[in-house]
Amino acid sequence: MNKHLKLVKELHETLSLPKTNTGAAGHFSDMDIVKHQALLMQAGSTTLKAINVGEMVDVLLGLVQLATVAVEAIADQAGDVIETPVAWRHDGSVVSVMRTLADKINQCSSGKTEDYSAVYCLCVHLTRSFINADFDKAFRIFVESRQHAGLQSLKPPTAPDLSDCLYE
Numbered sequence: 001m002n003k004h005l006k007l008v009k010e011l012h013e014t015l016s017l018p019k020t021n022t023g024a025a026g027h028f029s030d031m032d033i034v035k036h037q038a039l040l041m042q043a044g045s046t047t048l049k050a051i052n053v054g055e056m057v058d059v060l061l062g063l064v065q066l067a068t069v070a071v072e073a074i075a076d077q078a079g080d081v082i083e084t085p086v087a088w089r090h091d092g093s094v095v096s097v098m099r100t101l102a103d104k105i106n107q108c109s110s111g112k113t114e115d116y117s118a119v120y121c122l123c124v125h126l127t128r129s130f131i132n133a134d135f136d137k138a139f140r141i142f143v144e145s146r147q148h149a150g151l152q153s154l155k156p157p158t159a160p161d162l163s164d165c166l167y168e
Contacts, residue, residue, distance in 0.1 A: 002081035003136075004120070007143045008071045014147055028077065033111040036073045040105045040119065043069050047101065051094050060133050060162050064142045066101075067123035067135075070108070070116040079113040086125040097130060131166070138165040 028036070047062030074081055088100045104122050107115045127135040145160040 004139050005071050005081050008075050011143050011147050028111040039069045044105045056131050057163050059131050063123045063127050064138045067120045070119040073116040074113055082114050082117040084118045084121040086122050090129050134165045138162045
């Protein structure tokens with residue numbers, strides 16, 4: 001099992017979050033797909049706004065939020081993260097980041113684990129190659145902050161400080 005998926009499942013257990021009724025073979029209902037798509041789009045918007053401002057700590061927070069939403073969708077399906085190759089290469093253009101994020105988020109309207117996994121894998125890749133940060137540490141800090149807050153919302157009341165996760 002993917003270590004970040006394991007953290008999310010532990011968070012859900014700690015907070016006693018209700019499990020989604022995924023139906024046959026882990027497929028989401030239409031309303032579950034819409035719910036997860038809305039959360040992905042919200043986190044994607046946060047990420048793009050941070051890219052627009054140029055604050056790397058906020059970009060990191062946005063990517064970690066987006067990855068968390070994708071992993072939560074996988075956890076809700078009782079699936080596992082599928083390691084997906086990432087086609088994005090660092091070309092110095094934020095437009096290519098925007099297009100790739102938007103495309104991967106859009107593909108999640110399928111409700112399939114592999115599409116949520118692709119969003120997660122892209123966030124890991126962008127964190128490491130685009131903003132040069134420690135994704136594992138940032139993900140753990142983000143999930144732990146949600147656990148300590150005891151909230152079901154995507155964003156903790158006070159966003160955790162991820163500045164220590166950036167490599168200089």
